[in-house]
Amino acid sequence: MRIWDPPANFIELPSQLEGVSVYGPAPEPCSDSEHPTTYTCPQCGARTQFNVSVGGIACEHCGFCAPAESSTVGTDAEEFEFTPDALAPSSKGLGSNRRTLACEQCGAVLSLPEKALTITCPFCTSHRISIRESTLDELQPRHLIPFKIQPQEIQLRAKEWLGKGWFHPDELSRQSRVDHFTGIYLPFWTFDANIIAHWKAEVGHEKQESYYDASSKTWQTRTKVVWRWENGEIHLPIDDLQVKGSGRISGKILERILPFDLSALREYHPDFLAGWNAQHYDVDLAEAWEEGKVRMREAAKCSCFADIPTRHVRNFSMVADFSNESWRYILLPVYISAYQFGEQVFQIMVNGQNGLVAGQKPVAWWKVWLAIFAMLLPGIGLGLIGLPLLLLNGLGFLPLVLGGVLLTVGGIFALQLYHQAADSEAA
Amino acid sequence: MTTSQSTTILPESESTRSIWGIALYPLGCPCCTQVYLAQDPHVEQRCPSCAQAILIPQTARLRTEPPEAIIPFKLQKADLTAPLEQFAQAVWLRPDDFSGENLFQRLKAVYLPAWLVDCRLSGTWEAEAGYDYEVKSSQETYQHGQWVTTPLTEKRTRWEKRVGRLDRVYHNITAPALANSSKTLRQIGEFDSASAHPYHFEIPQDILLHVPDLPPESAWETARERFDQAAARDCLRAAAAEHIRNFSIQGNYGSQNWTQLLMPMFFTHYSDDEGRQHPVWIHGQTGHIAGAQWASQQKGWYWAGVSIATAVTLFLISLFFFAFNTVIPALLPLGFLFAVFAFAGGVFSLVPLIWPRQWNHRQKERKIFEQSKKDIPPPSAVP
Numbered sequence: 182m183r184i185w186d187p188p189a190n191f192i193e194l195p196s197q198l199e200g201v202s203v204y205g206p207a208p209e210p211c212s213d214s215e216h217p218t219t220y221t222c223p224q225c226g227a228r229t230q231f232n233v234s235v236g237g238i239a240c241e242h243c244g245f246c247a248p249a250e251s252s253t254v255g256t257d258a259e260e261f262e263f264t265p266d267a268l269a270p271s272s273k274g275l276g277s278n279r280r281t282l283a284c285e286q287c288g289a290v291l292s293l294p295e296k297a298l299t300i301t302c303p304f305c306t307s308h309r310i311s312i313r314e315s316t317l318d319e320l321q322p323r324h325l326i327p328f329k330i331q332p333q334e335i336q337l338r339a340k341e342w343l344g345k346g347w348f349h350p351d352e353l354s355r356q357s358r359v360d361h362f363t364g365i366y367l368p369f370w371t372f373d374a375n376i377i378a379h380w381k382a383e384v385g386h387e388k389q390e391s392y393y394d395a396s397s398k399t400w401q402t403r404t405k406v407v408w409r410w411e412n413g414e415i416h417l418p419i420d421d422l423q424v425k426g427s428g429r430i431s432g433k434i435l436e437r438i439l440p441f442d443l444s445a446l447r448e449y450h451p452d453f454l455a456g457w458n459a460q461h462y463d464v465d466l467a468e469a470w471e472e473g474k475v476r477m478r479e480a481a482k483c484s485c486f487a488d489i490p491t492r493h494v495r496n497f498s499m500v501a502d503f504s505n506e507s508w509r510y511i512l513l514p515v516y517i518s519a520y521q522f523g524e525q526v527f528q529i530m531v532n533g534q535n536g537l538v539a540g541q542k543p544v545a546w547w548k549v550w551l552a553i554f555a556m557l558l559p560g561i562g563l564g565l566i567g568l569p570l571l572l573l574n575g576l577g578f579l580p581l582v583l584g585g586v587l588l589t590v591g592g593i594f595a596l597q598l599y600h601q602a603a604d605s606e607a608a
Numbered sequence: 609m610t611t612s613q614s615t616t617i618l619p620e621s622e623s624t625r626s627i628w629g630i631a632l633y634p635l636g637c638p639c640c641t642q643v644y645l646a647q648d649p650h651v652e653q654r655c656p657s658c659a660q661a662i663l664i665p666q667t668a669r670l671r672t673e674p675p676e677a678i679i680p681f682k683l684q685k686a687d688l689t690a691p692l693e694q695f696a697q698a699v700w701l702r703p704d705d706f707s708g709e710n711l712f713q714r715l716k717a718v719y720l721p722a723w724l725v726d727c728r729l730s731g732t733w734e735a736e737a738g739y740d741y742e743v744k745s746s747q748e749t750y751q752h753g754q755w756v757t758t759p760l761t762e763k764r765t766r767w768e769k770r771v772g773r774l775d776r777v778y779h780n781i782t783a784p785a786l787a788n789s790s791k792t793l794r795q796i797g798e799f800d801s802a803s804a805h806p807y808h809f810e811i812p813q814d815i816l817l818h819v820p821d822l823p824p825e826s827a828w829e830t831a832r833e834r835f836d837q838a839a840a841r842d843c844l845r846a847a848a849a850e851h852i853r854n855f856s857i858q859g860n861y862g863s864q865n866w867t868q869l870l871m872p873m874f875f876t877h878y879s880d881d882e883g884r885q886h887p888v889w890i891h892g893q894t895g896h897i898a899g900a901q902w903a904s905q906q907k908g909w910y911w912a913g914v915s916i917a918t919a920v921t922l923f924l925i926s927l928f929f930f931a932f933n934t935v936i937p938a939l940l941p942l943g944f945l946f947a948v949f950a951f952a953g954g955v956f957s958l959v960p961l962i963w964p965r966q967w968n969h970r971q972k973e974r975k976i977f978e979q980s981k982k983d984i985p986p987p988s989a990v991p
Contacts, residue, residue, distance in 0.1 A: 185732050185773055194770075194847070201733075201846035202772040262764075263744045478748045478755060501748040 220455040230456020233328045238452050249327070249452040255444040256421060258324045260373060260507035263470070320466075324446045325512035327453050328364055328533040335362045335516050335531050342529075342538040348548045348602055350522070359520045359529060366454065366512035367435075368426030368462035371443065372473040373508075374419050378501040380485040381412040385493025406493050415484045419477050424469045426462030426510070430517070431528055433607060437539030438532040441513050445534065449512070459512060466508060474503070544602045553595040560588025619667050627672050632817060634668035637661050643668045643819040644718075656718045656816060656875035657788070659887035668819050676724050676867035677780065677804040682893045685715050688874065695888070695897045696878075701907040701964050706878040711888060714877055717815045719870035720792065721785040723824060725831045730775040731859015733843050738765040738851030770847050774857065778838050782869060783831035785820035792873070795898030796891040799871045803893070807870065817870065824866045835861060881906045900971050903964035911960035919953030922946045 187193070187204040194203045220229045222240035232239035237248035330338075336359070344354040385406040394401045421443050425435055447453075464472075481501045486494065514533025519526050522543050529540030563584030570577025623631035624645060632645035637655035644663060646653060653663045692715075693708030740763055747758040782801070786792075793799075824831075840855040872892025877885050880902045888899035929943030 187771060191771060196772070196846040197848045198842055198846035200776040201774045201842055203843075203847045204771045205768060205847075264741055474746065474748065474757075475755075478750070481748075482750060498751040499749070501750075503745050503747065506743075506745060 220452075228456075231327070231453055233331050236327065238455055249447075249450050251448045251450040251453070253445065253447050254324060255446055258443075258446045258448075258509060258511075260371075260509050263506055263508065320510050322368070322449050322510050322512045324509060325366060325449050325453055326441055326443070326445050326514055326534050327447060328457070328514040329445075330514075330516070330531065330533055330536045332362060332364060332516070334536065336360060338531060338536055338538050339518070339529060342540075343542065346542065346605070348544055348552070348598075349542050349605070350545045353522060353543060357520045357522050357527075359518050362516040362518045362531070364457050364514065364516050364533060366457065366459040367430065367515050368460055368464075369441075369511050369513050370424045370426050370462075370464075370466065370469040370473065371509045371511060372419070372422045372424065372470065372477070372506070374477055374506045375504045376415075376417040376419065376477060376481045376501050377504070378415050378417065378481045378485055378499050379412065380415070380488070380497065380499040381410065382489065382497040383408045383495045384411045384489055384491055385495070386491055387493070408493075408495070411489070413485070413488050415481065415488050417481050417484050419480065421509075422473050422476060424464075424473045424476075426464050426469060427460050428463050429460070430530075431541075433604070434528060434530050434539050434541065435515075438515070438530055438537045441532065441534050443511075446511065462510070466510070470506075470508065477503075541607070542605045544606050546602070549598060549602045552598055556591040556595045556598070557588060558591075560584050560586075560591050563587060617667055617669055624670065624674075627670065628674040630674070634666055634670075634819070635663035635816075636666035636668070637663055642821065645817040645819060647813060647815070651814075653716065653816065654714075654877060654885065656716060656818070656873075656887065656889075659875075659877040659885040670819065671866070671868070673867055675721070675807045675870050678719070678807045678870040679799055679801065679804045679872055679893065681717065681872040682803075683874075683890075683895050685712070685717075685874070688712065688715065688890060688895065691890075691895055691897060692876070692888075695899075695901070699901045699903050699967070701903050701911065701960060701967075703878065703880050703902065703904040703907070706880075706902070706904075710878055711876045715890075716875045717892070718873050718875050719815060719817045720789060720873055721818055721820045722789070722869045722871060723783040723785045723820070723827050723831065724780045724867045724869045725783055725824075725835075726777070726779045726863070726865040727781070727831075727835055727861050728775075728777045728863040729835055729839055729857070729859050729861055731773070731857050732771065733774050733839065733855065733857040733859075734769070734771040735840065735843060735847075735855040736767045736853050737770045737844070737847040737849035738767050738853065740765055740850045765851055767851075767853070770843070770849075772843070772846070774839055774843065774859065776839065776842055777863075778835055780869075781831060781834045781838060783824075783827040783834060785822050785827060785868065786818065787822050787826075789822075792889060792898075796873065796889050797894060797896050799891075800893055801869070804869060820868070832861065880904070900974075902971060903967040905964045905968070908960040908962075908964040912957045915953055915957030915960065919950045919957060921950075922953060923950035926950055 190207050191204040192207045194205045196203045220238060221227065222229045222243060222245050224245045225240060225243040227240055227242040229238045229240045229245070231237065231249070232246065235246045235248065237246060239246040339359045339362070340354060343349075343357060343359070385408050388405050388407050389402050390405050391400050391402050393399075423440060423443075425432065462469075478501050482499060485497075485499050516531040516533055518529045520529060521527075525543065527541035527543065529538070531538050561584070563580045565584075567577035567579070567581030567584055571581055623633050632647060633649035634643055635646050635649055635653065636643045637657060637660075639661035640655060640658040642655060642657040643666065644653075644656070645668070646663070649665050655661050655663055689708070689712055692711040696702060696706055696708045696711060699706065743762050743764055745760040745762050747760055749756045749758065836855070836857055839857050839859075840852055843855065844850075844852040874890035874892060876888045876890070878888070879885050881904050886900055886902060888897060890897050923946070926943045926946035929939040929946060933940035933943060
């Protein structure tokens with residue numbers, strides 16, 4: 182009797198019935214995360230790390246280099262459904278011998294290379310960092326964007342950025358030391374969904390109508406708003422909405438260095454993290470999805486309003502059906518630094534893919550107040566001139582009106598400037 | 609395929625006692641060539657298949673093994689009085705012979721055969737096994753300036769390739785034993801095979817047994833499909849899946865054993881205007897009645913004639929009243945009234961004339977529709 186062999190890569194599975202054997206495809210071979218890698222040079226035995234210019238592992242001592250074995254998948258990177266299984270922590274860790282450190286000051290949890298000597302928290306510049314027992318139950322990232330900007334370039338870009346803006350202290354660029362940038366992979370979630378939203382509202386349509394004005398005894402036209410109930414449907418596909426997976430970093434600063442170009446997404450490989458830091462997500466999938474949903478439904482609401490041909494809308498209601506929702510857990514490259522100016526600590530971030538710089542900058546408030554005063558002065562001045570003239574002989578009407586206009590315009594600019602300055606300092 | 613049993617020729621004057629242990633004599637229909645077994649060959653019996661001829665003794669090709677299982681009648685003849693009356697009453701202008709009473713008088717119990725096949729199936733299989741899983745979704749509602757989230761759960765199926773070996777013995781898988789059984793079953797409906805029990809050589813008097821006209825060789829294709837379906841169900845269970853698709857098996861269908869299952873049916877008949885006999889079949893378990901319900905065109909002509917004669921009479925009377933209205937003025941309205949009745953009677957006479965033709969046309973269409981419906985095979989397996 183001929184012995185039957187199952188196809189290659191098929192393994193026997195437990196059968197629930199006697200007389201029937203069951204074979205299925207073997208699971209994917211264990212990822213590197215199951216067998217942590219130690220990065221030592223095969224030529225000289227020294228420690229190796231990911232080199233941005235090489236795009237792979239390189240040895241500083243003997244010049245050995247090997248490109249990372251990972252392909253670019255871009256926006257075609259695998260996405261996952263919102264299943265309980267997908268949320269199960271089946272694949273853990275980042276796949277190499279790494280230490281998990283926790284900052285006692287800000288609470289950030291960092292994954293550092295095994296022999297890393299970093300003892301400064303890149304988020305708060307604190308030195309109170311302790312080794313924490315690894316309690317990794319996080320999902321393993323499947324994709325990342327590797328660093329494209331060389332660490333050497335960062336100093337120049339940061340100095341240039343610090344020197345920009347007139348309402349900051351003059352000595353900011355000279356006195357601030359931002360030479361210690363930490364390249365860190367930050368956790369991000371991306372979400373896709375199709376939204377079909379049905380809206381219903383009372384929509385007002387403007388209509389010109391003629392009426393007889395008894396006082397002037399003439400026919401006049403006026404605009405009347407005619408209200409009627411209307412409804413509609415919009416289809417809104419949302420692709421790769423990026424939501425941060427870290428609650429430790431400033432959302433405001435991060436927003437300013439977004440977005441990342443996801444067409445450069447590559448399959449995750451521990452090589453990319455060799456010698457670099459990475460942060461585990463502390464905003465889990467459910468929490469991030471809630472935030473993603475809020476942003477998606479607001480986008481759907483905006484689309485509904487855009488669907489309405491007039492600006493007169495009342496009693497608006499809508500039902501948004503989500504379908505084909507999917508998610509990805511990815512790592513994105515960011516350089517982080519914190520610098521001290523005076524007694525205060527300020528954060529600074531650089532997009533590791535395109536070099537965009539954003540961060541907190543101290544504000545020379547005397548400059549801001551002076552500028553605000555200058556903006557309001559013409560209006561106030563004209564008002565002060567116009568008021569006595571009006572009281573005296575009625576000539577002050579024109580300067581008073583002009584003063585009012587200038588005060589309003591100056592006030593708007595002043596408010597904008599104030600917000601800009603306050604934002605610049607805020608984390 | 610291989611079958612472990614053989615067939616024998618039963619001469620027309622001999623009974624099945626020597627081979628089956630019970631005395632049943634072969635009778636055949638000279639019109640449709642179907643063969644039956646009856647306990648008394650001398651009782652005049654009309655062919656339950658076509659109802660066109662009386663069964664006459666003839667030789668029969670029989671398998672040597674007796675039937676293995678039988679599905680008993682759930683209904684007695686007496687239970688069918690009202691349903692048959694209702695079946696006949698559904699036709700307004702029906703032939704004289706088409707009455708509930710006649711149908712009941714001619715009721716005959718018949719057992720239809722189906723093959724019961726046992727087999728050991730061993731081979732390799734492959735399929736796509738489907739596993740259900742849930743995904744979470746939501747519906748967001750915005751009303752009165754607030755958002756309300758309604759969580760939703762959606763069920764999806766993940767398909768995975770599965771292969772394996774199968775070595776199982778299957779018992780009592782059924783296959784059709786009559787070439788036209790699907791036509792009959794299509795009309796009266798499926799049988800509940802769960803109520804079948806072993807056959808004990810106890811055929812009640814006055815019952816006909818239809819002899820298979822589809823040999824195992826011809827029924828094998830259907831039987832094999834059934835075995836494959838049973839194997840697919842087993843593989844589904846073995847793989848602990850919820851669904852299975854694209855199932856195929858390469859195997860050996862050995863140790864085959866072919867026996868018969870008997871399925872209960874009543875048969876009766878009626879004749880139309882031209883004396884053509886029409887069969888009526890009744891499901892022995894559910895009582896579902898199937899058969900064409902022909903209307904009588906002759907009766908239509910008769911009632912149309914009566915109606916026209918009445919109309920003509922009324923018209924003549926109305927003419928009479930019109931002629932004498934100058935003498936008796938009160939006759940004029942009566943004349944109008946009779947004229948209206950005459951007109952109505954003339955129009956009404958068209959109804960019995962047209963109705964049978966229309967009704968019978970619908971019966972023909974129904975027959976064509978019934979024939980175009982998907983074949984209903986015998987029950988898939990007997991426990």
